[in-house]
Amino acid sequence: xxxxxxGTRPEIIKMSPIIRLLRERQEDYFVVHSGxxxxxxxxKIFFEELELPLPEFNxxxxxxxHGEQTAKILTGTERVFEQEKPGVVLVQGDTNTVLxxxxxxxxxxxxxxHVEAGxxxxxxxxxxxxxxxxxxxVSKYLFVPTPEAKNNVLLEGISTDKIHITGNTIxxxxxxxxxxxxxxxxxxxxxxxxxxxxxxxxxxRQENVDDKFRLRDLLKALEALHEEYSLPVVFPIHPRTRxxxxxxxxxxxxxxxxxxxTGFLEFLILEANARLVxxxxxxxxxxxxxxxxxxxxxxxxxxxxxxxxxxxxxxTGITPEEILLAVGTMLGRGTNWTNPFGDGxxxxxxxxxxHNG
Ligand code: UD1
Ligand code: UDP
Numbered sequence: 633x634x635x636x637x638x639g640t641r642p643e644i645i646k647m648s649p650i651i652r653l654l655r656e657r658q659e660d661y662f663v664v665h666s667g668x669x670x671x672x673x674x675x676k677i678f679f680e681e682l683e684l685p686l687p688e689f690n691x692x693x694x695x696x697x698h699g700e701q702t703a704k705i706l707t708g709t710e711r712v713f714e715q716e717k718p719g720v721v722l723v724q725g726d727t728n729t730v731l732x733x734x735x736x737x738x739x740x741x742x743x744x745x746h747v748e749a750g751x752x753x754x755x756x757x758x759x760x761x762x763x764x765x766x767x768x769x770v771s772k773y774l775f776v777p778t779p780e781a782k783n784n785v786l787l788e789g790i791s792t793d794k795i796h797i798t799g800n801t802i803x804x805x806x807x808x809x810x811x812x813x814x815x816x817x818x819x820x821x822x823x824x825x826x827x828x829x830x831x832x833x834x835x836x837r838q839e840n841v842d843d844k845f846r847l848r849d850l851l852k853a854l855e856a857l858h859e860e861y862s863l864p865v866v867f868p869i870h871p872r873t874r875x876x877x878x879x880x881x882x883x884x885x886x887x888x889x890x891x892x893x894t895g896f897l898e899f900l901i902l903e904a905n906a907r908l909v910x911x912x913x914x915x916x917x918x919x920x921x922x923x924x925x926x927x928x929x930x931x932x933x934x935x936x937x938x939x940x941x942x943x944x945x946x947x948t949g950i951t952p953e954e955i956l957l958a959v960g961t962m963l964g965r966g967t968n969w970t971n972p973f974g975d976g977x978x979x980x981x982x983x984x985x986x987h988n989g
């Protein structure tokens with residue numbers, strides 16, 4: 633029996649192809665939701681849009697410090713795994729849910745499959761880096777998206793027979809949902825946006841938005857971007873960021889279209905039709921690469937270096953000058969790169985690898 637553990641927006645999106653396939657093949661599986669994300673637009677909307685059944689278990693852990701959140705997920709997953717006795721626990725990515733789900737399974741001697749293993753920013757100040765390194769080292773199956781990710785874990789002494797290059801399930805998810813999104817989403821009309829005539833922004837990394845001065849600089853940079861190009865700047869604001877803007881008594885500048893986080897179908901349409909996307913998200917760097925839309929990443933390091941290598945993405949600091957320079961550079965490049973994240977059959981390869989032992 634396979635236990636699929638998830639807890640945040642990107643995990644729901646990236647686990648959805650695996651859950652869909654497990655269901656189609658009538659496999660013995662269940663889903664545990666940690667409840668790390670719980671607001672409707674960070675959680676339930678994705679189950680609805682992606683037509684996923686509600687999880688069999690929801691731990692409802694909610695928000696808290698890293699220690700509190702991780703501890704609650706450890707306790708909750710232990711209870712569920714002891715009761716259900718899964719043979720394999722699948723986790724995806726690098727959140728606190730992933731680390732806690734994997735650690736519980738490791739202590740109970742249950743095999744762990746880490747989907748999107750092997751990513752490294754080599755920046756240990758990022759909580760995600762700690763989560764992904766530790767999870768890789770307790771996993772039996774490391775489902776790495778690319779040869780580069782495989783190399784990262786080989787260098788850490790993980791044996792090659794544990795590592796499976798599968799591509800990233802985000803390709804499966806984009807391929808499955810893009811046409812559905814085109815048919816269903818009216819978001820461009822809702823905000824009077826023309827194809828190729830707006831910028832899209834997301835920002836939620838702890839290193840960016842928890843620091844008042846970086847957050848202030850980011851907002852100033854968005855204003856400068858709007859003034860320089862006279863184009864709308866659409867900013868679906870992550871709840872962490874919205875909370876920090878309010879706590880720091882900052883304001884979203886004039887000309888920025890600040891909206892609630894959107895569903896995945898709406899976000900795919902916003903990404904696919906943007907002139908360029910600015911982000912500090914991991915998943916958005918991948919999706920823009922897959923959709924052939926230029927990306928500027930508001931970070932010093934990326935654990936997705938493949939996007940830089942193929943030319944779909946660049947890294948930048950957060951001042952208006954740095955951001956305008958990066959945007960200018962990316963707009964001057966073509967978009968004819970090759971997607972390095974696989975062929976859209978990652979879920980199938982992952983489940984087949986588990987069955988092949
Ligand atoms: C988490 C992950 C991050 C991932 C992101 C995806 C960790 C350490 N961080 O960051 O790697 O990129 O999810 O979006 O696991 N909040 C709500 N509603 C929600 C969820 C959160 O209002 O449904 C607010 C709360 O004020 C909370 C804050 O957002 O304190 C941060 O949430 P948290 O889950 O701790 O971290 P994220 O920034 O979402
Ligand atoms: N996303 C979404 N609505 C939004 C912003 C992002 O559906 O308003 C999706 C996006 O398509 C991607 C995922 O959320 O698949 C990325 O999540 P996030 O940036 O929160 O986390 P990260 O990838 O950085 O861990």
